[in-house]
Structure formats: C-alpha cells, structure tokens
Amino acid sequence: MSADDHSPKTPSQTAVTDAASLKKQLTKALPCNKHLHSAVQVQGYFGKAAQTIDLLQASAPSLPVEKILTLVDYAIKRLDKALRTIDDSGGYRFPIENTLKAMHIKCAGALPWEKSKLAKYLLDKMFGDDSDFYPEIPEDYAGALGSSGSDLFYLQLEKHWQSLPPYPVDGEWSEQYPYFRVQHVLAPYYKAKGEHDKLILMHHKTARTFADFERLCELCIELGELTQAEFWLNKLRRDDSDCDNSNPRILEIEVSLCVKQEQFNKALEGQWRLYCCEPTEYKMEVLLAIARRLEQYDAVRAKLQAYLEGMLSSPQNEGFTPKYSDALAGFYLYHERPEQALLVAQENRLTVSLLLKVARNNTQQPIAILPLFIRVAESVIGDKKKSSYKSAVKILEECAGFMHNLAHKAEYKKQLAVFRQTHKAKRNLMMYLDASSKIKALVA
Structure with a gap:
C-alpha cells in the first residue's frame, strides 16, 4: 500500500515491519474479559488501544497488503471480544473502529486477488460473529469489487441463500438472523434489477405470521405484481381470525390493491369504512384522493363534514371525544377554515397537539385563542x-x-x-x- 493512503506519521508512530510483533502488540492493546463499566475506565482502555491502532496504520505502507489485512481482521476480532465485557455506552471505541473500517476498505481495494476470491472473502466477513464492526458489505466495497466483482458477490450470496434450509420458525434469533441478513442485502439488489419473482420468493421463504403475509402482499402491490397480491390477500382473508372481513389491516391492503387496479369505486367504499373506524387526517387524505380520481371530491368532502358533525353531536358518542372533535377540527384546518376549527375547539375537548395547532391558525383572534393556550399549558x-x-x-x-x-x-x-x-x-x-x-x- 502506498504511503499516500494513510495519515502522516508522527514521532510516536514509528513503522513496524514485523507482522508478528504487531499482532502481539494488538493482543496487548486490546485485552479481553476486562469487565470495565465506568466511563473513566473505558476511556482509558480505548485511549491506550488507539496508540497501537495508530501504529498499525503507520506501518501499513511497510508491509504487504495481505498481512495488513490479516492484522486489521485480527484487531476487529479483538475489539469484538473486548466489548463483550466492556460497557462502552459513551462510544469511546468509535475512533478505533472507524480507523479499522477505513483501513479495511483500502486494503480490499489494493489486494492482488481475483474478484471471485475477494467476493468470497467479503461474504465470509458478512456472516462472521464480528460482522457489526466491518463497513457495510458489499456497499462500501463497490470500488474494490468493481462491477464484475459485485455481480460475483451477489451470485455467491444468492447461492448461499438457496442453500439455507427451511426457515426455523421456532428457532433462536441466532438461527433466524442469517435469513434476514441475506434479505437485507439481496432485496434492494433484486428490486433494482427488476427481478420481482426472486424478491417475492425470498420473502415468502421467511413468511410465517399473519404480519409477514401482510408485508408480502403489500410488497406485491408495490412491485405491481397484482395477481400475486390477490393470491396473498386471499390467504390473509382465509387466515383472518375475525372471519368477517372487518380486519382494518386487510381492508387497507384491499384498498391499496383496488387503487392499483383502478377499481376506484370499490376503493372508495373500503376507505370510507376505514375512516369511520378511525377518522385520522391521513385516512381522510387517502379518501379524498380516491374521490378526486372519481371526480367526486366535493360530494365526499360534504359527506365527511356531515358525518363528523353528526357523530360529534350525537349523545351516544360523548365518550369518544376527542376522537370526533379532533377529526372535525382537523377537517376544517385541512380545508383552510380555521375559524370553524376554533369553534370546535371552544366547545369540545381536543388533544393537546391539535388544540395548539388550532390556536396557531387563529392568531388574528388573540382573545379567542387565549383560553386555548391556557388549556395547553394546563395539560402540559x-x-x-x-x-x-x-x-x-x-x-x-x-x-x-x-x-x-x-x-x-x-x-x-x-x-x-x-x-x-x-x-x-x-x-x-x-x-x-x-x-x-x-x-x-x-x-x-
């Protein structure tokens, strides 16, 4: 490695040309099983260790790149083991960790290896016990791998995924983690390549719970794979414990699918049901967006206002305020009618955040909003x-x-x-x- 790749040496960073000596110094600098918990102890530990890491960095130009890579790997392994008995909530290790990461990326870029060997090496590091201390694999090694090396890495990762046994539903997290680790890297790769079938199959492999199949169905909708989305939606309906098509999550997915299929009347009906269950601003926005597609915006807006005013005035819904008072005040603010939102706030309970929002939207009426600010202060x-x-x-x-x-x-x-x-x-x-x-x- 060239001297330009590293920080200038200081008098305390005299290069060492003996790899074995450097390894011994790393062992001494990062002792394990220390059980350190106080900030002073931990800061002192990593302060001393940093001197040896600086020495390793200063020695890099004087040693073959493969030996430096081995020493960096060794230092990372020592760091991982040391932290098992050290409480570094203060983050005193980060300067060391960042130096080792930077050195590792530079070493990878200077290795005289075939791209297939580098890809295999990085894959092994990705699944190592100390993988958290390495840079992001493969993203941070794009320069070292190049286009051909990246393709080889993903090909090897895909083979690794295919070799994994069926997902251990009842297994420990340590058994399940490799599956999600691969998904985290392969999913964006498949999405970027447009390989939707592989992406869906990958998520199907780990889907076991109702929530898993919800996400799988939503993924199919996002990708535009509507036939598959319909298939998984039907599975959700069959598996639904309510068995009466009232599950809001299923209804949300149905609405999303209907919008994608341009079945806007059916989507509007479903979104109205969702809004009546939980009249949030987001659900109102979705409802009005669907209504606009049907050129029914004004009609649906009027229906919303009438519904909320009726629910708020109904004696049987007194216990539900500020559910409906919030919704009606929010409706008026959304449609730039702050004076009417103020009337709702004056006559009803609102959540603190919305009460403050109403007050701030009516500053042209200082005396009227004064009691609202007092109410907010009382609540705070x-x-x-x-x-x-x-x-x-x-x-x-x-x-x-x-x-x-x-x-x-x-x-x-x-x-x-x-x-x-x-x-x-x-x-x-x-x-x-x-x-x-x-x-x-x-x-x-």
Missing part, C-alpha cells in the same frame, strides 16, 4: 416535572406574543392571574413564570 404541567413547567411557560410566552393592544393585554393579565391562583402551590412553576421577561413586560 400535568406531570409536575420541572421540564413540563418550563414548557408551559414557553406556551404562555408564545401566546403573549399575539397580544397587541390594551384590550388583549388586559384579558391576558386577567386569565394569567386565574392560572397563577390555580397553580400557586407549584413553586417551581411560579418561579419560572416570575423569571419570564416576555410575560412580565406584557402584564406590567
């Missing part, structure tokens, strides 16, 4: 933590920024006084309020 201080008190004060400070004239300021001062009286026993909250220059300037 509920867990009685200092950080929550600080957050509540920030909310009140934000609200103060919207009070511009004397009437606004008088109302703010009045409602703040009630707030303070209610929470006067919370000394830390009172202290943070007293320390707020923005609030003091407004109520002075």
